[in-house]
Amino acid sequence: MQSESLFIEKENYQLHLKRFYTTENAPSVFLVHGSIEDGKIFYSKSGKGFAPFLAENGFDVFVADLRGRGKSKPHPSRENNFGMASAFEEDIPDFIAKIKSITGKEPDHWVSHSWGGVHLMAYLAKNEAPNLKSMVFFGSKRDIRVRNFKKLLIVDLLWFGFCTFLAKTKGYLPARQYKIGSSDEAKDYFLEVNKWVRSREWKDLRDGFDYADALQTKAVPPILSITGANDMQIGHPVDCKRLLKEIGDQDNFTFKVIGKKQGYKHDYDHINLLTHRDAKADHFREVLEWLKSI
Template identity: 25%
Template sequence: MQSSSELFPVALMSAELRGDLSEDVYRLKPGNSPDFSVELALTRLGMAGHEDLRGPPVILLHGSFSNRRFWYSPRCIGLAPYLVRAGFDVWIAEMRGHGLSPRNLAYRHNAVADYARYDLPAISAFVAEMNPQPAHWIGHSLGGLTLAAALGGGYLQQAHVAGVAVFGAEVSRRYWSLKVPPVEWLARLLLKRFAVLSGSRLKRGPEDEPIGIALETLRWHRLFGRFGDAERDWWAGLNEVRVPVLAVAGEGDRECPPPACRALFEQFASKDRQFINLARADGFQQDYDHVQMLVSKPAQDEVWPLVRRWLDGERQMTVATPGEESGAAIPATP
């Protein structure tokens, strides 16, 4: 089969019509990581009959225990179809072993470090080949954290990034028990007995997660741990990131509470940045939780339009200062 890319083997797996939308599913085999069996599914949504019309590209990254269906249902309801109908060129990535992406040989060892170092750059390169405009990236939960790792580690070239929006993403929440070495050692020993964490058994979502993700999280939160890998400190690297940033938290999110999301946001050096807390106190319909912030009828009414306006550039240059109590943006000084 002829490759759809000059960069590396890419197969067009399916091309379907979904109502007023077209759905093209590609499978990328970048061969850029130590595990050469890695293949990544990337879905492009477009307007049926107008597939060649390409607005600004937007790449969506799902969170843990999830897949592309977080962004659009089989009935084509979701943020992804909404953005397509607003004129954007929407691409939906599925991480290794999730959704239509097959499990690689070293699946149990997959980690955010692999996603950030190898997979996101490959996705970025292919999307740029198909649409050379700088891409906006939107990540939810672990997807947002992966974006932060890729930018903080310097794996994604900032010149090719139009902006980054992270929803419910944090790495600053304190788990004090893990600061006690024997507790962390015991947790690591127990986790190593498993190959995966089952999303269905844990009632967290439709997909499994490789145990490598959990072990990596332990390293971040242990005594003297850091958000990074053996080679790079991603947390410190965020101080070099200057692309536009939108960070969104939910007041009702117990998984990634707003103060922790804000700590990640404040680590970016971007001048064009905005932090929003989806809370009744800030004028929203409800105190959104971890999923409702993007998948709910109220989100459809007030969060999706907020995202579209941000992508369209309908915002002021903003800065956030430590100690801000509101989720509202503060106009930047010239």
């Protein structure tokens, strides 16, 4: 397996795209991470993770570092601020164009973790993707309505409370410093994500464009959405399943909970659904077979 770092140079920033592949001219997969994290949710320094796993099994894999995350520079700061729409109106189109320049076509499959799924669907609501064959969501939801103690502690008190205070006072969210995430977040991006998470309607914060309504009128490709049985707050099964309903609940949508009760080795949570050492032999293989069947 080979890997390389690709960079997209813009006027005031640089985007990073990590590629893993064994052979060229293979089906291509585009992976997008969620909030307060970067592309390394899909791979490790030692070459483990979902992205290398796909490459080892015949896919040409491209992992994004959205603006300011990972090796995309500069990182968020009081001086480097940007909004959420930068991800699906600028970064994702630039990544797709870069992939097309390498492979000769837009990516065949899209994969996301957590909020990355919202970015991809927001992009799809306003753009055509004629080459797109399927999508895979790992713990992706658009809003959070579940009620339990972990949600109260992590989402309401930590995320909406303490993290909002940090973002407003420091001019960005220093998630790495406070060990609440692997990547810092721009202030406007963070605050705008919060508005969507809390809203019953999925509308643009600038002009009111209704993303859910637009997606319900489109022929969305097959989606496999999975989440961990122990994900009680960030990607609770109830919230993840509702995202599929919000975008049309088509017959080609498949939803699965990954836990012991469902026959898997562990009750996975929001992060180790992708990072657990047993994931490769447990549910990664199942996702691989689903992708190959499309």
